[in-house]
Amino acid sequence: MTKKNAFYAQSGGVTAVINASACGVIETARKHKDKIGKVYAGNNGIIGALLEEMIDTSKETPKTIAALKHTPSGAFGSCRYKLKSVEENRAEYERLIEVFKAHNIGYFFYNGGGDSADTCLKISQLSESMGYPIQAIHVPKTVDNDLPFTDNCPGFGSVAKYVAVSTKEAALDVASMCATSTKVFILEVMGRHAGWIAGASALAAQEEGDAPHIILFPEIAFNKEKFLKKVQRTVKKNGYCVIVASEGAQYKDGTFLADAGNVDAFGHKQLGGVAPTLATMVKDEFGYKYHWALADYLQRAARHIASATDVEQAYAVGEAAVEMALAGKNAVMPAIIRGKTKKYKWTIEEAPLAKVANVEKMMPRNYITRDGFGVTEKGREYFAPLIQGEDYPPYKNGVPDYAKLKKVMVEKKLKKKFTI
Amino acid sequence: MTKKNAFYAQSGGVTAVINASACGVIETARKHKDKIGKVYAGNNGIIGALLEEMIDTSKETPKTIAALKHTPSGAFGSCRYKLKSVEENRAEYERLIEVFKAHNIGYFFYNGGGDSADTCLKISQLSESMGYPIQAIHVPKTVDNDLPFTDNCPGFGSVAKYVAVSTKEAALDVASMCATSTKVFILEVMGRHAGWIAGASALAAQEEGDAPHIILFPEIAFNKEKFLKKVQRTVKKNGYCVIVASEGAQYKDGTFLADAGNVDAFGHKQLGGVAPTLATMVKDEFGYKYHWALADYLQRAARHIASATDVEQAYAVGEAAVEMALAGKNAVMPAIIRGKTKKYKWTIEEAPLAKVANVEKMMPRNYITRDGFGVTEKGREYFAPLIQGEDYPPYKNGVPDYAKLKKVMVEKKLKKKFTI
Numbered sequence: 106m107t108k109k110n111a112f113y114a115q116s117g118g119v120t121a122v123i124n125a126s127a128c129g130v131i132e133t134a135r136k137h138k139d140k141i142g143k144v145y146a147g148n149n150g151i152i153g154a155l156l157e158e159m160i161d162t163s164k165e166t167p168k169t170i171a172a173l174k175h176t177p178s179g180a181f182g183s184c185r186y187k188l189k190s191v192e193e194n195r196a197e198y199e200r201l202i203e204v205f206k207a208h209n210i211g212y213f214f215y216n217g218g219g220d221s222a223d224t225c226l227k228i229s230q231l232s233e234s235m236g237y238p239i240q241a242i243h244v245p246k247t248v249d250n251d252l253p254f255t256d257n258c259p260g261f262g263s264v265a266k267y268v269a270v271s272t273k274e275a276a277l278d279v280a281s282m283c284a285t286s287t288k289v290f291i292l293e294v295m296g297r298h299a300g301w302i303a304g305a306s307a308l309a310a311q312e313e314g315d316a317p318h319i320i321l322f323p324e325i326a327f328n329k330e331k332f333l334k335k336v337q338r339t340v341k342k343n344g345y346c347v348i349v350a351s352e353g354a355q356y357k358d359g360t361f362l363a364d365a366g367n368v369d370a371f372g373h374k375q376l377g378g379v380a381p382t383l384a385t386m387v388k389d390e391f392g393y394k395y396h397w398a399l400a401d402y403l404q405r406a407a408r409h410i411a412s413a414t415d416v417e418q419a420y421a422v423g424e425a426a427v428e429m430a431l432a433g434k435n436a437v438m439p440a441i442i443r444g445k446t447k448k449y450k451w452t453i454e455e456a457p458l459a460k461v462a463n464v465e466k467m468m469p470r471n472y473i474t475r476d477g478f479g480v481t482e483k484g485r486e487y488f489a490p491l492i493q494g495e496d497y498p499p500y501k502n503g504v505p506d507y508a509k510l511k512k513v514m515v516e517k518k519l520k521k522k523f524t525i
Numbered sequence: 526m527t528k529k530n531a532f533y534a535q536s537g538g539v540t541a542v543i544n545a546s547a548c549g550v551i552e553t554a555r556k557h558k559d560k561i562g563k564v565y566a567g568n569n570g571i572i573g574a575l576l577e578e579m580i581d582t583s584k585e586t587p588k589t590i591a592a593l594k595h596t597p598s599g600a601f602g603s604c605r606y607k608l609k610s611v612e613e614n615r616a617e618y619e620r621l622i623e624v625f626k627a628h629n630i631g632y633f634f635y636n637g638g639g640d641s642a643d644t645c646l647k648i649s650q651l652s653e654s655m656g657y658p659i660q661a662i663h664v665p666k667t668v669d670n671d672l673p674f675t676d677n678c679p680g681f682g683s684v685a686k687y688v689a690v691s692t693k694e695a696a697l698d699v700a701s702m703c704a705t706s707t708k709v710f711i712l713e714v715m716g717r718h719a720g721w722i723a724g725a726s727a728l729a730a731q732e733e734g735d736a737p738h739i740i741l742f743p744e745i746a747f748n749k750e751k752f753l754k755k756v757q758r759t760v761k762k763n764g765y766c767v768i769v770a771s772e773g774a775q776y777k778d779g780t781f782l783a784d785a786g787n788v789d790a791f792g793h794k795q796l797g798g799v800a801p802t803l804a805t806m807v808k809d810e811f812g813y814k815y816h817w818a819l820a821d822y823l824q825r826a827a828r829h830i831a832s833a834t835d836v837e838q839a840y841a842v843g844e845a846a847v848e849m850a851l852a853g854k855n856a857v858m859p860a861i862i863r864g865k866t867k868k869y870k871w872t873i874e875e876a877p878l879a880k881v882a883n884v885e886k887m888m889p890r891n892y893i894t895r896d897g898f899g900v901t902e903k904g905r906e907y908f909a910p911l912i913q914g915e916d917y918p919p920y921k922n923g924v925p926d927y928a929k930l931k932k933v934m935v936e937k938k939l940k941k942k943f944t945i
Binding site: 115118119121149150152176177178179180181182183184185186266269270271273274275277278279280281282284285286290292308309311378381396397398399400401402403405406407408409410412489492493494495497500502503504505507 | 535538539541569570572596597598599600601602603604605606686689690691693694695697698699700701702704705706710712728729731798801816817818819820821822823825826827828829830832909912913914915917920922923924925927
């Protein structure tokens, strides 16, 4: 085995623990200097490879690399940039191979979701056919939790914990005010196609009657009448009603609630929000006082309340990716496999990328209650272990002390500029 | 000194630490059983006294009372119910005194903001004139941090910490995505009249160029042109721009940005939101991709990331309130006084309610930078100590284990029903 360098890139929306995977990749590679030379990280993801803008991670101290484990977001920069198909833009793939060749890169670790699994597979295949074979390993990451094969996706457990904790806290607030003030509270969370994140809010409830009282999933067609009835029943019974809504909640015909037609003062269509749409419905029907929150980036960046299980798994998939590369694997992804025992256990196994790419995993129907507004016991059993444990970052002056990289760039070797 | 019972009530919007004050009141009262009989808590605040619905805190175990210290929101229920003036509704005051008399209540601890300081003062004065003198002590609480005399208000430090941490985390997210995606992020925070909460976000920044890049205060008239210029300059310089906006941000003529005229599909005026209004401005002018978050109740309920300093002070004002009562004080409030040394120190002193009631404390102009978009060094010096220290709640099954009260009600003694 000749010594080759490695390329690592972060792709798509970032998470509270994607840097823990980076840490796993880099620390494990550093243990095998006989086989892996340097780890270069794409500056802003795959774009960094296309533009030959790579960060030399060997210039970062062990302490800084270790600090990545408790630092949210993409420390090397990520991007929303999907490579076109080979037929549509062969030049892009050729450029990637050219850059990899110029920098003696033999390992490609791509840290992302479904799209990047697909890219990873293509690079593996093309590099082979182009005579410069690259071992391409996909490192799973997505708050959406929608990758197949793996039991769950690193990044999800922490957003799940954030949502469960926030729902519980906000619900206590509403409960204490509802006698004279707010009766309905709506928390809008991420999840354009799958309701995993909204579903995790069910863990806020410990006993009958606890919030959340209504969860809206993209998987279940929204029925306004049924929804309003449930809100009213809940307010009458408990005095208040807490709703957690996926941003992707939609009507039967596929229209998103968020696109339900708000216009601004100039008649422009507003990029809505499910929460205000629901709040308006409730107010128009019952006149209840409401409040709503939109967590947006706060939920996926909330490293301060990360799940210890998630952090551990995120690190483990990074570590396993390097080990798989050292074992000669190609076009695979380390997947998290749940044990069959009652006590939660997990192992890492190898999933072939051909089976992972371009498949979206939705919430199983039996995780959702019959009325479509809640999570079943089976669903709770799935979610519960993923938010276990707290893994607090260190603090300095009252705020988390997150890693700051030096970001020393690798010297460019190619004369040809590439534009994207 | 004859032994009398005490009445404690929570008032107005709740906080992450108001129950820590309740804990301070109840634990301290329990140490002086020779002088203070039982502590009755108003069920849903002052309404509980009017309706003679009181929770007997003596039925709660020491463990449950201790757990209040790490439990957010108002455990006994709060309310938005302002007593009218004595001239307008003398019957309400008479009823209160009647209830207090029937239950041998000699101490009134009212845990709230400016309005409740005023109520507290009135009850002290009226009870005297009605021949059943009550010692009324105001226990300060408000996330708005707008009470005079006290250096800061319990509840504020924790929301300040939440906002600083969230701003830092969301900013890292945007920074890592801005090459190809979101360039402008807006976090809308509480603060209808005063910009204290928005101002605290400045603590997210550690060095030049760090987020937040723009803070909008209600105290500074919003100038659209200046704002857009600053957004553009920031994006050009840093690649992205993070904005923290007070919900009370307003134009020179007092119009709130949140009321800037959005209408829904039916032509109803929408209860806006500063964040979407700003986002639309930015998009219309520059076309930058944006995201925004509205923290709403999450910010004031976030006990999971409370400031240890805030928790300690909230407890201390509760404890001091009882000590002041035992010392025979009346119509006073324990205030937090900052020491003059460089190292942060604080003590509790007594503030006369006559000087506290109905005064709102705004951000001093010299805490805000000249351009109106940031916080000065002097401002940072004020905010910094208030978010120091973490005080994590215990966890169970991945979510915080907050106190659950038995809420045994005190038996009613009055025949006359009262309606509010």
